[in-house]
Amino acid sequence: MKRIGIEALLAWAYRQELPKAGSGTVRGHAGxxxxxxxxxxxxxxxxxxxxxxxxxxWGCVPDFGxxxxxxxxAVTVGQAVAALADASFEPAPDYDVLADLVLEDGSLLxxxxxxxCHVRGLAIARINEGRMPATVVRxxxxxxxxxxxxxxxxxxxxxxxxxxxxxxRLVTRAGPDGEAVTVEMDGYDRQRQxxxxxxxxxxxxxxxPVQLVxxxxxxxxxxxxxxxxxxxxxxxxxxxxLDGLDCALWPWEGEAARVAPRVLLAGKAQDARTxxxxxx
Numbered sequence: 001m002k003r004i005g006i007e008a009l010l011a012w013a014y015r016q017e018l019p020k021a022g023s024g025t026v027r028g029h030a031g032x033x034x035x036x037x038x039x040x041x042x043x044x045x046x047x048x049x050x051x052x053x054x055x056x057x058w059g060c061v062p063d064f065g066x067x068x069x070x071x072x073x074a075v076t077v078g079q080a081v082a083a084l085a086d087a088s089f090e091p092a093p094d095y096d097v098l099a100d101l102v103l104e105d106g107s108l109l110x111x112x113x114x115x116x117c118h119v120r121g122l123a124i125a126r127i128n129e130g131r132m133p134a135t136v137v138r139x140x141x142x143x144x145x146x147x148x149x150x151x152x153x154x155x156x157x158x159x160x161x162x163x164x165x166x167x168x169r170l171v172t173r174a175g176p177d178g179e180a181v182t183v184e185m186d187g188y189d190r191q192r193q194x195x196x197x198x199x200x201x202x203x204x205x206x207x208x209p210v211q212l213v214x215x216x217x218x219x220x221x222x223x224x225x226x227x228x229x230x231x232x233x234x235x236x237x238x239x240x241x242l243d244g245l246d247c248a249l250w251p252w253e254g255e256a257a258r259v260a261p262r263v264l265l266a267g268k269a270q271d272a273r274t275x276x277x278x279x280x
């Protein structure tokens with residue numbers, strides 16, 4: 001059996017083998033093209049100058065020059081990737097992907113800034129609702145990994161309509177159900193022409209680090225998905241033997257800084273408890 005890493009196996013399956021489904025006389029279209037003949041497709045291309053709805057059941061564009069079926073290992077890989085639609089990823093309580101971020105002036109993010117970036121980033125990241133198979137397939141076809149690298153971020157003062165600095169203060173108020181909520185209010189006393197006691201200058205981070213959170217969350221979800229695939233495919237392949245996963249979970253901090261509790265928990269609806277352990 002040939003030893004191979006999971007990334008190389010995925011690239012082989014989605015670049016070389018699974019495009020054979022739907023190729024030549026081998027049927028395997030997922031869209032309206034399933035029942036059409038070869039000359040019909042040629043006529044459609046001559047009319048539209050484009051291939052429409054030709055992806056096969058594996059999400060690949062068929063290689064019409066090949067008269068063969070995909071390797072059985074590639075089909076097994078495709079089935080395992082499709083099963084990732086059941087995976088879910090949730091952050092641990094102290095989850096933080098911005099621990100290495102230092103602003104241009106040498107300062108660190110405040111607790112409020114860090115929490116805000118993570119709340120918005122986790123809401124945007126494409127990690128749940130059955131999205132993982134598409135991410136894994138896309139990376140396999142590109143032969144790449146989701147980006148996670150840092151970029152310079154600065155904290156800048158916010159200016160009002162008159163060009164002056166904006167002062168704000170945080171005030172606790174009673175919410176609709178009586179709970180205490182914190183709201184931001186104008187912090188400048190216009191009658192006395194000075195900020196209210198406790199008011200602070202309003203600032204913003206530019207560029208917004210929320211995209212960095214999105215990138216790193218999606219990267220870690222991808223790494224955990226690869227780990228799940230390695231476990232799922234163990235002993236199921238006929239011509240390949242998988243090597244262990246060789247992807248850092250916290251590459252921006254260094255593997256020495258990896259701490260097991262600070263990870264996304266990966267799970268499947270039918271096996272959530274055992275799947276959660278693959279994060280470590």
